[in-house]
Amino acid sequence: MNAATLDGLPNPQRAFAFLTIGIALTMAVLDGAIVNVALPSISTELAISPADAIWVVTAYQLAVTVSLLPLASLGDIIGYKRIYWCGLAVFTVASFACANAQTLAFLAVARVVQGVGAAGIMSVNIALVRYIFPKALLGTGVGYTALVVAVSSAAGPSVASAILTVASWQWLFLVNVPLGIVALIIAARTLPQTPASGHAFDWTSALLNAVTFGLLIAGLDAFSDADGNVRALLMILVAAIAGAVLVWRSLKLAVPMLPVDLLRRPVFALSMATSMCSFAAQNMAYIALPFFFERTLGRSEAATGFLMTPWPLMTALISPMAGRLSDKLAPERLGSAGLLILAVGLACVATMGEAPTGFDIAWRLAICGFGFGLFQSPNNRIIIASAPRERSGGASGLQSTGRLLGQSMGAALVAIVFGLVAGGHTTLIAWIGAGLSLVGALSSGFRKTA
Template identity: 30%
Template sequence: MTQPSPPAAAILTEEKDPWPALFALCLGFFMILVDTTIVSVATPAIIDDLGASVNDVVWVTSAYLLAYAVPVLITGRLGDRYGPKNLYIAGLTVFTLASLWCGLTSSIEWLIAARVVQGLGASMITPQTMAIITRIFPQARRGLAMALWGATAGVASLVGPIVGGLLVDGAGWEWIFFVNVPVGAVGVVLALRLVPRLETHTHSFDWIGVALSGIGMFLLVFGLQEGQQKDWAAWIWLMIIGGVAVLAAFVVWQHFNRREPLVPLGIFRDRNFSLANVAITAMGFTITAVLFPFMLYAQLVRDLSPTRAALLLVPMAIMSIVLARPVGLLTDRVHPRLLVSAGFALLFVSMVWLSHEMTPDSSTTAVIAPMLFFGIANALIWAPNSATATRNLPLHQAGAGAGVYNATRQVGAVLGSAAIAVFMDARLAAAGLHFSPSEGGTTGGLPQQVLAPFSTAMSEAMLLPAVVVLAGLVASVFFERPRHEGYGGNVSASESAGAGSGAPASAG
């Protein structure tokens, strides 16, 4: 006979200090997010070695993001049902083995296939990290813990290209994937030792919702990304319209599904949760989209090696790391709209500024200042927004809330990857260049006569994510003060104990 799960409070007494568990979770989370952006700096090397086009290599990222985004809704529920620790370890194992496969591939098609499996592993990991943190930390410390989790996401997004540049120059593009194997093995061992077991809950699974969301996302992303290459043929438009229609049907189904919908629409009644999802979608779009034109500019116009191109991002990464703890401490004390809206405003300024500096004759020092602003903005957005998203949700919805939040972030990243490929092609065509980022042959710099128009096209492409940033700014301006009594550092003992035990909490 199956033994019932022990009470969460009893389980957590085995792990009195939750910080070691947070460290173990952040290691795996960091690794999978590094792989979201690490391919951008290896684009020219993969093109040359595998005989691919830039559009093919964009699919290396898009396939990963798509396989990451679609299942993340249900993997959050699977964590609630079978235990978030078990799902986390299973996902980390799948991700690590798929990383080995990626490094061993010899064709672009197999690389894309391996990245799909990698994305499936990542989708099992992410919602578990957020759900476990929500359940093992008391209210008094949950803001700081979630802030450090969010800071991990921000730093990983920036460190990916830097690590990628060093590995591509030093060992070859395959090593951007091989490096995950030892890190993943260490992550599994740490999770087994440090992450506590938590109470499980029985769930029914909305397979119709899974099918609708998966089909809708695939149709929309494929249509957007391939549209420019197929001259926006009628069948491309049918795919895009069909994708939107299927996603609309998914939302309708979630409303009328009276059993247990994949996305419980009721959680969107919390204003902060809804607005934080808009903000993180904009951030996912921006971080993914901005790296493609910037890395192509740095390597093709400035003729920098992958390492030197990635080092242009160092000021951004340093500011994100330095500010992670101070911003985390402020997250529990300052109204979230102040931090997040300031971050989005700075992000918009830094991107427009960076676009202005992307010329053939600009100096390296000219890029440093906007990169510093970018890093400050990054720190102000990721951590406070993540903490704000889940702060008002009841703990028994931790898995669902984490799944939705991470799904919307990944949807933004998928759309950013697809949209920037289209926009880069469009700006190059408007500049009258026969060269296209879809035609390959991009290593070794560009002929002198096309440097200026290519720079202009890439700098204009940077403005697309800058515009999307404004959606995040508008959303964050309307954040409300979190409703629980402990906000601002004044948490009652009973509330702290209840939060730490994983017991259901009021939605406010």
């Protein structure tokens, strides 16, 4: 039977279908951060400067960002399984190309292609989850997806360090090849076929989308450069103009690439706003705390990684449970409670003093991780469930875009604080994060779901 007529997949097909989603999503999320650890080795081997080596990371991030919404739209047009499978295939082939790069130019191009493949995976993963799990278990499926993202994000530096301990940086990419092949085989056999709208692809909107989000992310990143403020403001200005044109164009279309039709729904728009606030708050802490641990407390890189562990560990433990609870309880209330707990945790971080013990740090970050995990799964459930079934691709693509924008906003705020404030960075950043969490909690509280 066609998956469109079924309420989810039967087991064991459901388990295998989610397994391929989990494998691919793990690879895509890991590759967003795993390469950071290897940049010194890549810089030395390819005989390039550290500044030029940053393009290995930037090329991937920009490619993912500008491709998410176009590929999500294409998923609505030709089916989510096709976009996912092709994205995974491109990602796998590009990973092999990255491992065999001999120059920066070749590696950067391969990373762009890899980023497009990753966007194919990320843009439709939540949409596919909607067809894999029955409606009564949608929160459970979303919770498992949040678990995969949380664990993958947290494990990036550790996985990179483990691989680099026994092998060269090329293996950071080569490990994707066998995993990708296995996931492709499972996906071909188990992923559900989804409806295809068949409407035309909007190339003009795709171009405006690339300019808007590409320059916006690049502009936010430019704030991290000491002399990049003017350049950053110019890029953000151009992005705003292109974005205004994109919104104006989207308002006239029945099925727009930028899902303004979904953003007109208060519950959807508020859920996106809360998601961006939460990821901005989290990324601010993730960036600022290692500086505090290493420069103020004098801890090693290994010790810093250990001190950061309670946050992602607690998130990983809570996300699946929060997803299951959102199938039974009001998800908007769970989301509000999660963000309030996150705000309390960040306030505790802000007041932990200049010489906290390991235990002082651990319980505070555990509270943050608990709140973040309690919020994410119910919020993602609302995002996908509040969109019409045939617009699942647009909702999925916008959810991933919102996550990236929130993370970039958080990084930009940290760069601004580091540049303008002489000391007490961690305290101020934690208070700002707590404030963002409270704003998100307030937005979440205004939501009314069916």
